[in-house]
């Protein structure tokens with residue numbers, strides 16, 4: 276990654292990568308095999324301030340800017356997509372509270388989210404409703420004392436087995452509304468999900484709400500703004516993190532292949548000498564670099580507060596996840612039978628990469644909105660609005 280970074284950014288990147296080398300890479304295969312993330316690993320993220328990276332300093336966080344956050348996600352994606360997903364969902368909830376929370380909500384939730392005392396989960400998807408997320412069925416009705424009762428089920432919550440606070444979308448008479456729901460609330464339970472192809476240590480869970488009691492003050496944002504505003508903010512944040520994570524996963528596969536092709540010999544020479552291997556390596560390096568550049572572009576738009584950030588982040592997530600799948604697939608190919616074995620990390624990267632094309636809005640959803648964006652910009656151009 277050769278983009279111009281200043282000294283502070285270079286040293287932050289070094290620290291992130293060092294953390295991943297020391298704490299994540301040595302444990303990733305075991306976590307994947309055991310399908311769990313040990314509490315000590317989550318505590319080490321908290322100790323480094325990574326769980327509070329996006330929380331402003333006044334609330335006890337690191338107040339990290341978008342580029343550094345991206346570099347952190349890139350480093351984490353290099354080591355473990357599952358662990359990246361913890362940072363992702365946790366930061367999605369933080370962003371939503373930061374942007375849409377009242378002062379009292381920010382003061383209540385941000386400090387424990389920053390310290391890692393509370394781990395947050397993001398609960399949008401349901402068994403029957405994924406991409407059409409605005410139309411999820413979980414409902415909320417208000418009682419005379421102002422409290423809410425939530426009824427419904429959510430599925431596929433990353434780190435839902437360990438999170439103690441969930442951002443949940445529910446309908447109030449057809450108005451999509453966001454709620455903060457604590458584990459331990461009356462009528463709330465979680466159920467582990469097993470048998471996942473990838474993200475195996477992301478400790479997924481279903482959530483069950485059976486007249487789940489939620490205090491009046493736990494609505495985040497206004498009724499009816501839950502999807503368009505609160506969940507929208509969270510998903511924008513999630514896509515940004517996942518795009519960078521894909522760039523990291525891609526880089527991990529490239530590095531693994533550069534090492535492997537140097538050592539593995541066939542037909543009397545290291546396989547790096549074979550031109551068909553070189554073709555794959557060249558494509559992997561180029562695709563990986565292109566994914567990184569789109570992430571850097573999104574970071575720079577974030578820095579400038581440019582409204583095209585949302586669409587450019589979609590493009591980064593779309594491209595980077597596709598690149599990650601292709602690169603991880605070629606990495607397995609290059610490793611031959613070894614690539615099909617869990618003794619080599621590319622096997623895990625291959626399974627995890629596929630998930631990246633589905634989460635935070637599937638790639639078909641990204642394609643639809645990117646195409647729509649292209650037509651809108653074209654219209655602006657035709658009406659004499661310059662060449663956006």
Ligand SMILES: Cc1cc2nc3c(=O)[nH]c(=O)nc-3n(C[C@H](O)[C@H](O)[C@H](O)COP(=O)(O)OP(=O)(O)OC[C@H]3O[C@@H](n4cnc5c(N)ncnc54)[C@H](O)[C@@H]3O)c2cc1C
Nearest residue numbers: 397398399400404405406431432433474633634635637639
């Ligand atoms: C490992 C993992 C972790 C996850 N973590 C979370 C989490 O923490 N929180 C959470 O809320 N959710 C989570 N999810 C759920 C994820 O967000 C959804 O899987 C995703 O939104 C897609 O929904 P779906 O799986 O129901 O697919 P569906 O929406 O049923 O789509 C099925 C297929 O149809 C395509 N499709 C749908 N509509 C259209 C259309 N209009 N045009 C063209 N194609 C279309 C989709 O792209 C997809 O290929 C997770 C999923 C996984 C696998």
